[in-house]
Amino acid sequence: METLITLNKRPTSLYGQGVQKFIKNPIGRLGGVLFFACLCIGIFANIVAPYSPNEMYRGSELVAPNHVFFLGTDEFGRDLLSRIIFGMRMSLIVSFCAVIVGGIPGILSGLFTGYYRNSKITSIVLKIWDALLAFPPMLLAIVFATLLGPGPLNAAIALGIISIPQFSRIVRSTVLTENEKDYVLASVSMGVSHRRIIFKDIFPNVISPILVQVTYSMGAAVALEAALSFIGLGIQPPNPSLGSMLNQSRKYLYQAWWYAVYPGVAITLLLMSLNWFTEALMEALDPRSELR
């Protein structure tokens, strides 16, 4: 790597440095690999899963893990491994959609409320976000999930709405510091349009906190989706979802430990990979982390 840099005689960009720092960090590597594995399992669920997630095998209800059903079966004789794989796909889809639903309006609101900080609309928008932040996240998820009704798409919308104020707040606080910098002043004095200043000048400088918030929100969405499905509000059976599988398993704790154990392992692995990824990303993109 070092020879490459000296040959090109080009200093590495901030993001280049970030990537290098991320790869050097063992937690980042582990989180990245684990998340990539989860992603592949989710994308290629059809190929990876040994059986169809909804196929019921009569006579093999609640079978312990064996060489036919690697992780055992559930109360309807469905293969647990296949259901976990498809449940993971569902978690990933819902959390991706949630980040898009929450991220786009959140980022836009952060940019505009940060740039037009004295406008009337800004103070109203900020009040609304403050009101949403006054709810504990789990409770807000329950409110929106009951409002919208069950189902994967509605769960994604509910979880997205929750993350709007978080995105907005993080972007706005960065925009507020960027506003004061000379390059913005230079653009203003050259008569550059506001829209151009916001999107061409300021936006590139708030990408790092957005990246961190994206991975963080994905983790939060995975956890909340599973929690909602666990209390019966998110994804409904017979659709495979890790949370609702755990809910179903509670009736069979005395007969079938595997039913309650393996779906939870999948959620935990997914969450751990996202947490580690976020942590390493935060360190890699924070210019002050060198000092620590």
Next chain:
Amino acid sequence: MTRYIVRRLIALIPILLIASILIFLMIHLIPGDAATAYAGMDATHEQIEAVRGKMGLNKPLYIQYGMWLSRIFQGDLGNSIVSHLPVWNLIMFRLPATIELTISAMIMAVLFSIPAGVIAALRHRKLADRTVSVVTSIGLAVPEYWSGLLAIIVFAVYLHWLPAGGRVEPSEGIIPWLKSLLLPAITLGYPIGCMQARFVRASMIEVMHEQYILVARSKGLKQGVIVFTHALRNSLIPLLTVIGVQLGRMMGGAILVESVYGWPGVGTMVVKSITQRDYALVQAVVLLIVVVFAMLSLATDILYRVIDPRINLTEQTRR
């Protein structure tokens, strides 16, 4: 100080108003008619209309909101759609169990976080520190409702040491009561303790690099005195803010933990009323939790200033 409290209370008003509008809309935007649900399945058209008139459901939405809000200020949260009992009584009946659970969980969390955080900070980048960070990062990733199920499988199904769920009244014996409380409290407290341990570690590391610790060292004070009387007291101040925020968040976690263990608190009641579509009850509980959450964060901020006079000082010099 008084001025600060008044300013913060005034700032709370618009936030709580917007939150209350959202909670109010929650029950009105849900498909299904509340009057039909209240009157029962086999009610005649006239009966339903009578209920609608009695509940004020035939008036415009903003008037209904005003009526709802004024009733709340009179302490009337409405009646449950399922049992027709006053919601306030139902909540108050269930609340002590939830408070008992959250406080025990918080005690568990603090008992774990302070020693773990201090040891990790003192052994910075050594084995003990790495162990604490692995344990805490697992704790932050494991969802409460799954660790609860695992704990039931291990301690109740296989080892038979502790009950699988439910709550025993303290009047039936202190030991059985504690036994019924132990697993739920640990399940709810563990992730929270992990979060706290990280804060204690970070602030302890920072404080140990302060000048006054160096002074204490050069005076020849013992390590124990430095850690416990000089460093720990200052590094626990950030923990206080974390605890304040967490107490609010724990109510979300309590809903899950209570329903795993069948703990007879507000959380199981909420989950049950969601499945029964008793939205009047859900609405009231959500409103109550939001108000408590807001008050808790205000109380934390005030306490923070009382404990750490440096915050007021910096604000005064800034003016």
